[in-house]
Amino acid sequence: MLKNYIKIAWKVLLRRKFFTFISLFGISFTLMILMVATAMIDHVTGPATPETRMNRMLFVNFIQMVNTKDVGIMKTLPSYYYINHYVKSMQTPEKVAISSMPKGVNTYVNNKRLSLNLKYTDADFWEVLEFKFLSGKPFNQQDLKQANHVAVISAHTRDQYFGTAADAVGKTIIVDGERYRVAGVVENVPFTRLNSFSDVWVPLSLANINKGDTGLGGEYMSIILAKSAADIPKIKAEYQQIVKKVKIPDPDNWDKFYSFADSVLEVLTRQILGNANNSGLTKFYSVLFLVTFLFMLMPTINLVNINISRIMERSSEIGVRKAFGASSRTLIGQFLVENIFLTLLGGVLGFIFSEIMLRLISNSGILPYAQLNLNWRVFGIGIGLSLIFGLLSGVYPAFKMSKLQAVEALKGGTI
Amino acid sequence: MIRQLFTLIWNRKKSNFLMITEIFFSFIVLFGVLSLAFYYLNNYQKPLGYKYDKVWVMNMRWNQEKSEEIKTIQRRLKQQLNSNPEVESITLMSSNIPYTANMMGTGFDYNNRTVQTNVFDIDKDFARVMQLKLTDGRWFNDQDLNSKYTTIVIDQAMRAEVFKNEQVIGKIIPGKSGEDTGIKIVGVIEAFRQNGEYSATAPGFFKLRDVEMDSVHMKGSLSAMLIRIKPGVASGFEEKLMKQASRIAQGWTLEIKTMPEMRTSYNKVALIPLIIFSIVCGFLIINVALGLFGVLWYNISRRISEIGLRRAIGAASGQIYRQFIGEVLVLATFGLLIGLVVALQFPLLQVFGVQTGVYVAAMVGAVIIIYLLAAACAAYPSRQAAIIPPATALHEE
Numbered sequence: 064m065l066k067n068y069i070k071i072a073w074k075v076l077l078r079r080k081f082f083t084f085i086s087l088f089g090i091s092f093t094l095m096i097l098m099v100a101t102a103m104i105d106h107v108t109g110p111a112t113p114e115t116r117m118n119r120m121l122f123v124n125f126i127q128m129v130n131t132k133d134v135g136i137m138k139t140l141p142s143y144y145y146i147n148h149y150v151k152s153m154q155t156p157e158k159v160a161i162s163s164m165p166k167g168v169n170t171y172v173n174n175k176r177l178s179l180n181l182k183y184t185d186a187d188f189w190e191v192l193e194f195k196f197l198s199g200k201p202f203n204q205q206d207l208k209q210a211n212h213v214a215v216i217s218a219h220t221r222d223q224y225f226g227t228a229a230d231a232v233g234k235t236i237i238v239d240g241e242r243y244r245v246a247g248v249v250e251n252v253p254f255t256r257l258n259s260f261s262d263v264w265v266p267l268s269l270a271n272i273n274k275g276d277t278g279l280g281g282e283y284m285s286i287i288l289a290k291s292a293a294d295i296p297k298i299k300a301e302y303q304q305i306v307k308k309v310k311i312p313d314p315d316n317w318d319k320f321y322s323f324a325d326s327v328l329e330v331l332t333r334q335i336l337g338n339a340n341n342s343g344l345t346k347f348y349s350v351l352f353l354v355t356f357l358f359m360l361m362p363t364i365n366l367v368n369i370n371i372s373r374i375m376e377r378s379s380e381i382g383v384r385k386a387f388g389a390s391s392r393t394l395i396g397q398f399l400v401e402n403i404f405l406t407l408l409g410g411v412l413g414f415i416f417s418e419i420m421l422r423l424i425s426n427s428g429i430l431p432y433a434q435l436n437l438n439w440r441v442f443g444i445g446i447g448l449s450l451i452f453g454l455l456s457g458v459y460p461a462f463k464m465s466k467l468q469a470v471e472a473l474k475g476g477t478i
Numbered sequence: 479m480i481r482q483l484f485t486l487i488w489n490r491k492k493s494n495f496l497m498i499t500e501i502f503f504s505f506i507v508l509f510g511v512l513s514l515a516f517y518y519l520n521n522y523q524k525p526l527g528y529k530y531d532k533v534w535v536m537n538m539r540w541n542q543e544k545s546e547e548i549k550t551i552q553r554r555l556k557q558q559l560n561s562n563p564e565v566e567s568i569t570l571m572s573s574n575i576p577y578t579a580n581m582m583g584t585g586f587d588y589n590n591r592t593v594q595t596n597v598f599d600i601d602k603d604f605a606r607v608m609q610l611k612l613t614d615g616r617w618f619n620d621q622d623l624n625s626k627y628t629t630i631v632i633d634q635a636m637r638a639e640v641f642k643n644e645q646v647i648g649k650i651i652p653g654k655s656g657e658d659t660g661i662k663i664v665g666v667i668e669a670f671r672q673n674g675e676y677s678a679t680a681p682g683f684f685k686l687r688d689v690e691m692d693s694v695h696m697k698g699s700l701s702a703m704l705i706r707i708k709p710g711v712a713s714g715f716e717e718k719l720m721k722q723a724s725r726i727a728q729g730w731t732l733e734i735k736t737m738p739e740m741r742t743s744y745n746k747v748a749l750i751p752l753i754i755f756s757i758v759c760g761f762l763i764i765n766v767a768l769g770l771f772g773v774l775w776y777n778i779s780r781r782i783s784e785i786g787l788r789r790a791i792g793a794a795s796g797q798i799y800r801q802f803i804g805e806v807l808v809l810a811t812f813g814l815l816i817g818l819v820v821a822l823q824f825p826l827l828q829v830f831g832v833q834t835g836v837y838v839a840a841m842v843g844a845v846i847i848i849y850l851l852a853a854a855c856a857a858y859p860s861r862q863a864a865i866i867p868p869a870t871a872l873h874e875e
Contacts, residue, residue, distance in 0.1 A: 085769055092761055096758060167735075176713075361504070362762070362765055364499055365769035368773050369769055369773065376776055
């Protein structure tokens with residue numbers, strides 16, 4: 064029976080090729096755009112090398128001082144002193160890594176400029192993050208203590224500086240006027256991974272840090288690694304306890320101090336949508352939901368419209384089947400199968416298109432070093448939604464039609 | 479005839495409801511994308527105010543030197559680099575260089591009103607390097623270095639926004655406290671749009687800060703050096719310049735970029751939202767157009783008997799054709815009317831502070847596109863219907 068229905072469905076799809084094309088186009092392209100958008104969000108906030116343990120990571124990237132009298136606000140990256148003195152003093156986390164904001168530097172190869180980013184990191188940085196080493200290894204505590212001029216470089220840097228796929232470990236690279244011995248080569252990191260991104264990583268002890276400076280604002284960031292994902296709320300709470308004890312250097316200017324241990328998404332939403340006490344995460348999800356809803360509304364109305372026309376067109380077929388004794392249930396069953404078949408076909412096409420599109424974007428270099436992946440959960444939700452609307456719009460008119468008198472349906476009656 | 483068409487569509491509003499909704503949403507989406515496009519276009523046509531080609535930007539990051547030491551090094555840097563025959567002129571400026579996202583703003587108080595403006599700290603050679611266009615007054619000169627006032631040059635946008643049509647040259651705005659002696663305006667320039675061609679014109683002014691000034695007149699330091707290169711200089715000169723600079727500024731991090739490079743990457747980012755929205759909008763519109771086409775085709779083919787009747791009593795095929803096109807256009811009008819009511823709220827409420835002209839252009843553009851789209855979708859099915867011989871059409875019944 065089911066086989067027969069599918070056969071009929073296939074024939075029906077082929078008979079009205081244009082309608083079929085419209086339905087499939089709508090479903091598959093809507094799915095594709097949805098998938099690309101999700102992949103972009105995942106690309107920025109989801110786990111990926113080297114930030115593989117994202118569910119166990121929190122970031123302290125901003126401190127904010129507020130003057131409640133004349134509503135002045137100062138928002139900056141924390142200083143080395145602040146991270147070392149306050150963030151590192153936490154008990155719950157497994158490790159805290161410190162690194163500097165990457166700075167742009169120049170180096171020259173054969174008279175040609177090579178613009179690179181240089182990041183100062185501590186030894187924990189290499190344990191908290193899981194970089195993929197193509198050769199060599201990271202620098203260690205020893206290198207930091209002795210302030211050795213060693214560097215970890217990205218594959219891109221190696222290819223540009225030493226030649227494609229050259230063996231760089233042990234060789235010398237001159238960056239920003241300083242000579243470094245290459246300790247390791249890692250896979251490229253896209254710049255959307257703000258916390259780990261750079262082209263060259265060197266020991267923090269080489270950075271010009273004024274040890275006497277106790278200012279809170281600076282250009283450093285920290286990554287907190289929790290022992291397990293369940294510890295995250297505990298760390299957040301502990302950090303708030305620490306923030307309460309922070310001494311503001313010039314209390315005349317600034318009377319309130321805020322800082323949060325945030326997930327990557329929270330760091331972003333707090334910047335754009337949130338404020339001191341609100342991470343802006345709810346706002347972000349509401350906006351996201353609204354945009355997706357509005358975006359899907361049009362293809363949905365279109366699908367409904369087309370489906371209704373499709374069924375109405377077949378009213379005489381329904382009439383004939385009713386005249387030969389088919390029950391309403393059989394008819395609805397048939398249309399149900401047809402609709403599911405069509406939607407799944409659209410889903411498969413959508414999957415193929417999404418894969419092609421994601422590959423194209425990954426390879427195009429629009430997002431350097433990005434590897435976009437299909438998010439199966441969102442893909443499932445997308446197909447589920449198109450099934451629901453397909454069924455509502457395809458089966459409901461069929462149901463109404465099946466209730467008609469056979470003679471009226473035969474005449475092409477309207478619902 | 480038009481009244482008849484309206485009555486026809488109105489009587490079938492229930493069955494046409496979905497199509498009207500689709501047209502309504504298409505209009506809103508088109509309106510949004512076109513508003514953004516016209517906004518960019520409108521900005522693009524305004525004067526940029528400076529010339530970016532042949533300008534190199536050197537960012538300087540010093541260590542723990544004091545402000546006076548930094549000034550000495552920068553003075554030497556400027557002198558040394560300027561002595562190269564390839565260099566035309568050199569200037570120092572604050573970090574808010576053109577084509578970067580760095581912002582420096584201040585609330586400018588005048589006549590009990592505060593206006594948010596951009597501030598650019600620059601030295602007296604800036605106008606030569608960036609080739610600014612002076613529209614009134616004069617540029618900074620050597621006397622301004624020791625002026626007891628903070629001398630500034632403002633741009634046209636700031637003049638219009640803050641001073642309306644007053645005479646501004648030589649105007650002194652007294653400072654608030656004893657230490658702050660006040661501000662003196664010496665000139666007006668055409669524009670200085672830091673965020674490039676696609677950004678809106680924002681009020682801004684230049685504050686003179688020169689390495690030749692003493693510490694009383696100049697606190698803090700300027701972190702960027704802008705170098706105008708003579709035409710025809712090979713790119714190999716860049717490395718030479720860098721080596722020269724790092725010998726003088728030992729231990730500093732120096733980074734050079736050319737302004738055309740910075741412009742390309744900055745404008746690419748500025749255009750990304752427009753490109754993404756256009757792609758999504760294009761997809762939605764194609765989707766709706768296809769849907770509309772399918773549904774219209776079906777609807778018209780259902781009315782073949784009606785067509786037969788009309789042909790039999792003497793209607794020409796052209797009349798039938800026009801009637802169907804007309805019906806679809808009326809249908810589109812219903813959708814557009816609802817859409818316009820929504821779209822009109824944007825200029826009326828000034829939601830994003832964009833000029834009304836941009837919204838009006840976007841509305842007109844969206845209305846035209848929707849009408850064309852609707853007419854195009856209806857053209858083929860209507861043609862098919864109109865050429866059916868009356869006998870065949872009547873036979874259907």
